[in-house]
Amino acid sequence: xxxxxxxxxxxxxxxxxxxxxxxxxxxxxxxxxxxxxxxxxxxxxxxxxxxxxxxxxxxxxxxxxxxxxxxxxxxxxxxxxxxxxxxxxxxxxxxxxxxxxxxxxxxxxxxxxxxxxxxxxxxxxxxxxxxxxxxxxxxxxxxxxxxxxxxxxxxxxxxxxxxxxxxxxxxxxxxxxxxxxxxxxxxxxxxxxxxxxxxxxxxxxxxxxxxxxxxxxxxxxxxxxxxxxxxxxxxxxxxxxxxxxxxxxxxxxxxxxxxxxxxxxxxxxxxxxxxxxxxxxxxxxxx
Numbered sequence: 001x002x003x004x005x006x007x008x009x010x011x012x013x014x015x016x017x018x019x020x021x022x023x024x025x026x027x028x029x030x031x032x033x034x035x036x037x038x039x040x041x042x043x044x045x046x047x048x049x050x051x052x053x054x055x056x057x058x059x060x061x062x063x064x065x066x067x068x069x070x071x072x073x074x075x076x077x078x079x080x081x082x083x084x085x086x087x088x089x090x091x092x093x094x095x096x097x098x099x100x101x102x103x104x105x106x107x108x109x110x111x112x113x114x115x116x117x118x119x120x121x122x123x124x125x126x127x128x129x130x131x132x133x134x135x136x137x138x139x140x141x142x143x144x145x146x147x148x149x150x151x152x153x154x155x156x157x158x159x160x161x162x163x164x165x166x167x168x169x170x171x172x173x174x175x176x177x178x179x180x181x182x183x184x185x186x187x188x189x190x191x192x193x194x195x196x197x198x199x200x201x202x203x204x205x206x207x208x209x210x211x212x213x214x215x216x217x218x219x220x221x222x223x224x225x226x227x228x229x230x231x232x233x234x235x236x237x238x239x240x241x242x243x244x245x246x247x248x249x250x251x252x253x254x255x256x257x258x259x260x261x262x263x264x265x266x267x268x269x270x271x272x273x274x275x276x277x278x279x280x281x282x283x284x285x286x287x
Contacts, residue, residue, distance in 0.1 A: 005048040011069070012037040016077035019059065019069065020046070030059050030072070032081050055084040060100060068104050075111045082152050083107045086145040090169055093141060102172035109168060110149065117155055125160035127185045129205045130192075132163070133214050134185065135170045142166040187260050188217045191253050195277065198249050201284050209283050216276045217253075224263055233268035240271070243278045250274040 007020035010028065015038045018031050023045070031048070032055040040046060060068045072080060083106050091098055116123060125131075132139050142165035146157050167185075171178045192213060196202050203210040233239070240247050250273040254265040 006045055007031065007048055009040045009042055009044045009046060011042060012040055013069075013072040014077050017072055017080055019072075028059055029056050031056055032077065032084065054081055057084065060103060064101055064104060071104060071107055075107055078152065079111045079114070080107060082149060083110055085148055085152075086165075089144060089148070090141050090172070093144075094137075094173070096173070098169075098172040099175050100172075102168055105171070105178055106165070106168045109164065113157070113161055113164075114149075114153060114155070117157065123158050123160045123164075125163040127182070127189060128160060128163040130185050130189050130214060131166050133205070133211050134188070134218050135166050138166040138169040138173070139163070141169055145169075183260075184218070184221050187221065187257065188214055190260075191217050191256060194253060194256060195249065195280070198252070199281055199284070199286055201286060203284070209280055213276070213280060216273070220269065220273060221257070221261075224257065224261065224265060224269070233271040235275075236268055236271040239274050243274050246278040246281065247271065247274040249277055 006023045007029070008023060009018055009020050011019040013019070016032060016034055016036060018037045018040055019028060020031055021028050031051075031053055033051040033053040036046075036051045036053070059065065083103065086106065087098075087102060113123065139162060142162045145165050146162050149155070149161075150157050167178050167181045170176075170181050174181075192203070192210075195213065203213065247270065250270040253273060254270050257263070258265055
């Protein structure tokens, strides 16, 4: 016979989601289970084994706690359960700790997406190509997340949504806001367009050259934002003299980045970017 586990109800969000405190631990948990909140009320003690609990987890703490608990009151319990299934999948497949604040953004995002689909509103993602290349692992997991959503909600969900969920997964892995990931992806899209216009050649999105360029730009942005730009480029003067056009293009890209991120990029960093641009031009047969 399973050991009895008693919880004291602290808040009922809806028929299937409650906030409870485990008597033996004085630890709060979110419990998701069919009907668990139906006959429960604040202060009541329940035996967990009397319910079919789908999910049990410790709620968010700190300043975002109130926001999350408010979200639990507003969102359908099925959305909460599906979000938890996705978070569990991501954590298990990555084998790493992810920022648990993903619960707020992802829960809210999934609820909003479902409403848009049911209302017949088209979901458009202008950064899908860049996301697929920049965040391959996150994109792969996002595809599995969408499969979970389609199975549970009996809806066909467009690929655009895969890209958006990939943003949330990346943010949880890197401890950064989703808005920052979107901002950088948008910036990379603009930089690639500038490169294509300057060299007079459109890059095939599935090509190695495209992948190399966007990934170089991604890591360059991370270095710049984290103030980890290489301090010294021993080839800088040679690059300026021998690859003048590529260095000029690198300077133009640097200006775009500086305006968008309100920062200053070193000549050394421009030199490293010029080397990559020179290689790119050679690979596509321009130089």
